[in-house]
Amino acid sequence: MWNRRNFLALAASTAVVITAACGSSQPGADSGASEEANATGGSQGEVNVYSSRHYDSDDAIYQRFTEETGIEVNLIEGDADELTERIKNEGANSPADVLITVDAGRLWRAEQDGLFQPIESTALTQAIPENLRHPEGLWFGLTQRARVLVYNQETVDPSELSTYEALAEPQWQGRVCVRSSGNIYNQSLLGSMIESDGAAETEDWVKGLVANLAREPEGGDIDQIKAVAAGQCDVAIVNHYYWARLAKSSKPDEQAVAAATGVFFPNQNDRGTHVNISGAGVVVNAPNRENAIAFLEFLVTPEAQEIFANSNNEYPVLQGVETDPVVSELGNFKVDETNVSAYGRNNSEVVKIVDRTGWK
Numbered sequence: 001m002w003n004r005r006n007f008l009a010l011a012a013s014t015a016v017v018i019t020a021a022c023g024s025s026q027p028g029a030d031s032g033a034s035e036e037a038n039a040t041g042g043s044q045g046e047v048n049v050y051s052s053r054h055y056d057s058d059d060a061i062y063q064r065f066t067e068e069t070g071i072e073v074n075l076i077e078g079d080a081d082e083l084t085e086r087i088k089n090e091g092a093n094s095p096a097d098v099l100i101t102v103d104a105g106r107l108w109r110a111e112q113d114g115l116f117q118p119i120e121s122t123a124l125t126q127a128i129p130e131n132l133r134h135p136e137g138l139w140f141g142l143t144q145r146a147r148v149l150v151y152n153q154e155t156v157d158p159s160e161l162s163t164y165e166a167l168a169e170p171q172w173q174g175r176v177c178v179r180s181s182g183n184i185y186n187q188s189l190l191g192s193m194i195e196s197d198g199a200a201e202t203e204d205w206v207k208g209l210v211a212n213l214a215r216e217p218e219g220g221d222i223d224q225i226k227a228v229a230a231g232q233c234d235v236a237i238v239n240h241y242y243w244a245r246l247a248k249s250s251k252p253d254e255q256a257v258a259a260a261t262g263v264f265f266p267n268q269n270d271r272g273t274h275v276n277i278s279g280a281g282v283v284v285n286a287p288n289r290e291n292a293i294a295f296l297e298f299l300v301t302p303e304a305q306e307i308f309a310n311s312n313n314e315y316p317v318l319q320g321v322e323t324d325p326v327v328s329e330l331g332n333f334k335v336d337e338t339n340v341s342a343y344g345r346n347n348s349e350v351v352k353i354v355d356r357t358g359w360k
């Protein structure tokens with residue numbers, strides 16, 4: 001039925017051969033392991049999924065897919081860069097049918113590496129809003145995450161907050177926390193700002209933001225929320241689901257962090273709050289192309305979208321599917337409808353801006 005262990009064992013042997021062959025002119029191309037992988041991938045009844053999402057609930061979705069379609073799901077998990085490198089190294093012999101990863105910036109990188117093929121599917125285009133998928137069908141958003149402001153309930157009245165842009169104003173001097181600019185979430189936010197405000201204005205904004213930081217960037221989004229709760233800073237830029245994770249925690253200290261902080265959706269009076277996606281595309285040489293399309297189509301059904309939404313506290317892409325109650329309580333908000341493919345397109349400009357402005 002649903003194969004993780006078997007495929008992982010196979011994957012391990014493939015990886016070893018590829019590593020060993022890295023110095024040769026054709027990495028892994030003629031290896032016995034690749035042939036073995038290809039033979040496995042070539043049968044009708046399966047789909048080989050490479051995923052950098054690591055949630056148990058995703059497994060539940062794959063299991064449901066197998067139960068409903070009879071198509072086995074063989075899963076390889078790894079970090080996004082590892083998986084894309086691996087597909088590149090496997091080349092035309094790659095058994096990969098689907099690549100799932102988080103952040104449109106990463107999907108764009110994989111697209112630039114030529115890893116995806118365009119897919120035409122009415123089920124996908126009807127379920128997924130236009131701004132959350134690649135214009136030519138190279139990849140598709142499966143869930144949405146909002147990059148919100150989290151503020152200290154004691155020191156900030158939410159009426160003082162308005163936009164991302166306003167965080168560069170003098171009133172926030174020494175009061176803002178944000179993680180490093182090397183993080184793709186921040187790079188994608190900047191990519192969206194370039195699209196809306198232009199590169200020059202975005203660069204000015206980053207200068208102002210850096211001048212307003214309470215401390216040098218350190219840690220992930222959860223660490224920024226904890227710093228806000230501890231009074232090290234008054235406001236932070238983070239993905240919404242990290243706050244929800246703390247609010248739902250069984251640990252009293254994490255609950256206290258959520259209780260001490262509030263969530264604010266910026267830019268509600270103009271373009272809307274920046275959202276990003278986790279998403280997937282069909283790999284360019286997918287041996288099980290039709291199964292891959294069926295798999296993606298299943299991931300946007302109400303059943304799968306509900307599991308997605310309730311696992312990592314994300315927003316479904318499909319309208320009418322309920323979010324987790326903790327997330328619902330944050331209320332509805334206006335989404336910035338800039339197409340998420342702009343984030344990657346603007347990324348080289350983003351990298352120059354953060355270099356020039358010294359956002360660590």
Ligand SMILES: [Fe+2]
Pocket residue numbers: 239
């Ligand atoms: Fe995350």
